[in-house]
Amino acid sequence: MTPLTSGPPPARAAAAPSLPGDAGPETDTPLLIAAGTVILPDREFSPGWVEVRAGLIVGSGGGTPPRPADVTAPHGILAPGFVDAHSHGGGGVSFNDPDTRAAAHRIVATHREHGTTTMMASLVTAPIDEMETLVTALAELVRDGLLAGIHLEGPWLSPAHRGAHAERLLLPPTPQSVDRLMRAGAGAVRMVTIAPELDGGLAAVARIVGYGSVAAIGHTDADYETSRAAIEAGVTVGTHVFNAMRPLHHREPGAALAVLEDPSVFAELIADGVHLHPAVVRLIIESRAKPVFVTDAMAAACADEGDYKLGDLDVTVANGEARLADGTIAGSVLTLSKAVRFAVLTAGVPLAFAVRAATQNPADLLSLTDRGRIHPGLRADLVLLDAALHVTATLHHGTWVPSPSRPAREL
Structure with a gap:
């Protein structure tokens, strides 16, 4: 680049x-x-x-x-x-809320006011019965045009890098569980984040792609070789690169380098000054991968700070950061307009590069040609x-x- x-x-x-x-x-x-x-x-x-x-x-x-x-x-x-391929909420509510239709309308309106004209509904890990219900309800809003699609961030994630996902709810990616959630979406599940090192993980990647969905590597302990195998199996996205994955090491570079060195892969990044240092934002923008700004926003985006839920977990939002009780980052309070502003004014990314990462790259990731x-x-x-x-x-x-x-x- x-x-x-x-x-x-x-x-x-x-x-x-x-x-x-x-x-x-x-x-x-x-x-x-x-x-x-x-x-x-x-x-x-x-x-x-x-x-x-x-x-x-x-x-x-x-x-x-x-x-x-x-x-x-x-x-x-x-x-x-702006096109947000990964967002869990905003305006005080979450896509995982029981009244997910009302929540979705509020979330979309909240982010649209800040320049996001296309939004995916990202779900955090929940009991699979609950996830199936949520997917079915959100799929109607995809067909209505309110949402561009559904992103499953879970339940097929690594316990070692689960982030703000309840460990007890994580599942192996069996053909039955994959089929269940993909069929509930009836084509509306547009992206799935998966840890490919799990038993059946590589086969699940191929299965997800077979449904016409985008497979993303994330919340993963995969080593470099397994990450490369996942890309060969059909992974085309790295979920919030460097966050919730094995750290980059000079003798074992893990998933991060596998993503960033491949020009056929999109690299999500959360440009909020919390998830990534400005120098790392520049590193991802300059990599061979196609950079994509995402918010990974939770309910507190554009809402008051305080106590929230992210899926099954308690989150405290203070000083612009969302964290679990143990200090784990739990999503963000970001909008894409803030991400562009941070990238340009703090990280020194040229404006055209930042705009591309918030618009045409995520549209291309999701095959939104219009x-x-x-x-x-x-x-x-x-x-x-x-x-x-x-x-x-x-x-x-x-x-x-x-x-x-x-x-x-x-x-």
Whole structure:
């Protein structure tokens, strides 16, 4: 990958733009947005513009727009909407909550307000009967379009690197247990994290891929050779690399190096300053793997600090960190907008690299070909950032996303 050379953007802040109208799927009214910077997959326009009609991107370009813009942000940055492939909750609730449909709507709305226009529902380990019920309920929301899919982070994980998963609920990946949860999703389970060194683990990887799902290596004690075998069997993602896996060692590099040296594999990273040092964030971005920012957010994201549940376990959130009683990190309180901001302003990652890790790379990971890029014909999922990389507006499928602090059309 190209070495990191450019620094953070200027710190000059911009006023939030006025947003006059939508171009959602129900209307054919065009919407033209002009910004100081527009980030495309392979280039940037400074300044640039994007035109939207009927919920789709219909054009983009650099310089002066072809007609007077409906929205103008001369110091703003226009990027694709963020895609979160790994999130457990937010707004005070979790996808593992019993009323998972209501929780899912709240979680999606919470993160959408912060620029995430596509979200996966990640489930932590629970009793398999409960997981089956949750998968069945969430699958309806996938079919309705609220969610991009379901991510099973458990129950087929290593007890040695279980993180915030209850050890008593972990299971070996038998064909029966894999089939049970995959069939409950009826195609909605889009990603599964698994420890391939478990008995039957490599066969389970192939079985998961056979269902059309993405297999991810994580919460694993696999050595380098087993990790390479898992990639050969079909693993294409490393779940929050370096966290909940055997540490990198010069004589036994484990799963982390197996992931980072392979250009066919996506590497999840949690860029919050808690899970990874800024230098390690840069290391992953510069690796041969395709970096993907994920939040791994739990219920306390965008909510008050205090005591929470993550699956079966008690979590205390204080000073921006979520931890079990023994100090184990238990997810995050991150949004993808914060991840991009941390990566650029603290870790020194070039803006275009950070945007790609939060948009097109996760879209590619999940085979979502209709979003994650600014390109004609794709969904009009866009996020407008100010020069300090704070979200000032979000467009979801051509419609402005309202928020309590920023009602649509009144920013």
